[in-house]
Amino acid sequence: DTAVSQTPKYLVTQMGNDKSIKCEQNLGHDTMYWYKQDSKKFLKIMFSYNNKELIINETVPNRFSPKSPDKAHLNLHINSLELGDSAVYFCASSHFSGSGNEQFFGPGTRLTVL
Amino acid sequence: GENVEQHPSTLSVQEGDSAVIKCTYSDSASNYFPWYKQELGKRPQLIIDIRSNVGEKKDQRIAVTLNKTAKHFSLHITETQPEDSAVYFCAASIGRDFGNEKLTFGTGTRLTIIP
Numbered sequence: 001d002t003a004v005s006q007t008p009k010y011l012v013t014q015m016g017n018d019k020s021i022k023c024e025q026n027l028g029h030d031t032m033y034w035y036k037q038d039s040k041k042f043l044k045i046m047f048s049y050n051n052k053e054l055i056i057n058e059t060v061p062n063r064f065s066p067k068s069p070d071k072a073h074l075n076l077h078i079n080s081l082e083l084g085d086s087a088v089y090f091c092a093s094s095h096f097s098g099s100g101n102e103q104f105f106g107p108g109t110r111l112t113v114l
Numbered sequence: 115g116e117n118v119e120q121h122p123s124t125l126s127v128q129e130g131d132s133a134v135i136k137c138t139y140s141d142s143a144s145n146y147f148p149w150y151k152q153e154l155g156k157r158p159q160l161i162i163d164i165r166s167n168v169g170e171k172k173d174q175r176i177a178v179t180l181n182k183t184a185k186h187f188s189l190h191i192t193e194t195q196p197e198d199s200a201v202y203f204c205a206a207s208i209g210r211d212f213g214n215e216k217l218t219f220g221t222g223t224r225l226t227i228i229p
Contacts, residue, residue, distance in 0.1 A: 031215065041201060043158065043219040056216050090157065096215060099165060100146020100207050103217060105157040 003027050004106040006091050012112045013081060021076045021109045023091030031055075032074040033092040033103065034066060043090070049074055050096060081113045116141040118206050120220025127194050128228050135223045137204035138186040144206040147180060147187050148217070152201045161202075162189070191225075199227045 004025045013019055025032065033056075034046040048056040049068045063079045074091060091106040117140040127133045139147075148163035164171045164178045164187065171178050175194075180187040191198055201224050205217040 033216070041152075041222045043203060043222075045216040045218070048216055058216070094215075100148070100163070100215070102148065102160045102163065105159070107157050 004091060004093055004104050006089075006106040006109050008109060009107065010110050010112075012114065014114055015081055015083060017081050018077070018079045019081060019111070020078070021089055021091075021111075023074045023076070023106055025072055025091075025093040025104070025106075027093055027095075027104060029093040029095045029104075030071055031094050031096045032068065032071075033094075034074065034076050035090045035092060035105075037088040037090060037108070039087070047074075047076075078111075081111075083113050086111055086113045116144060116206055116208070116218040118204060118218050118220040120204050120223060122223060123221065124224045124226070126226045126228055129194055129196060131194055133189075133191045133194055133198070133225055133227075135189045135202055135204070135225070136186060137188070137206075137220050138184075139206040139218075140185070141206070141208065142182075142185065143208050146207045147178070148205050149176075149178060149189050150203045150205065150219075152203065152222075154200075158203060194227045196227050196229055199225060201225070 006023050031050045033048045037043050046060045047066045052068045065077045068074045088108045088110050090108045092103040094101045094103040120137045145166035150158035151161045152158040175192045177190040201222045204220040
């Protein structure tokens, strides 16, 4: 009964390839996020969606394209992968309340670009 | 936009002693301040949070204090145990509208409990 799940857990690929990461939450939340954690452990928001609508896009290169087919899913597609894209990508979800709410994180996807 | 600074970046504490981690934020509109714990190779998990209408909150050995005037908040862990060893992140968000609900994280504190 995993709350927020991501696939794959590990992704190793060559520069220039295109890859996707999938995220699903079964908490009934209405908001989902993608975060990037680099090698120095900095956690930075990339995107957020509320009820399938893109809300936040934090100046991420347009090689990154999120897609939310429904409230429970948020996928991340990355085109033309670069070395600097190597990081751990975390999906998260929360219920929007207007006063801040816990965000539940997925287990992360470790992307390595060679 | 919001900027969150966190200190120290590393902290070693003898088992049983207390640990304090401090954060400052820049946007006075921020009103939600969670703390996350991330063990090696694992996901960040919420350990405690505080909203701007409260000055202090405690949950067993963990407490958080918030000073809105000075725009800083702190995490206090008492009677530390080896399982407290992890990276701790503070965060801030405005939280009242969709566009600002994002969490801005501090740079993390690696806490090591020495047995």
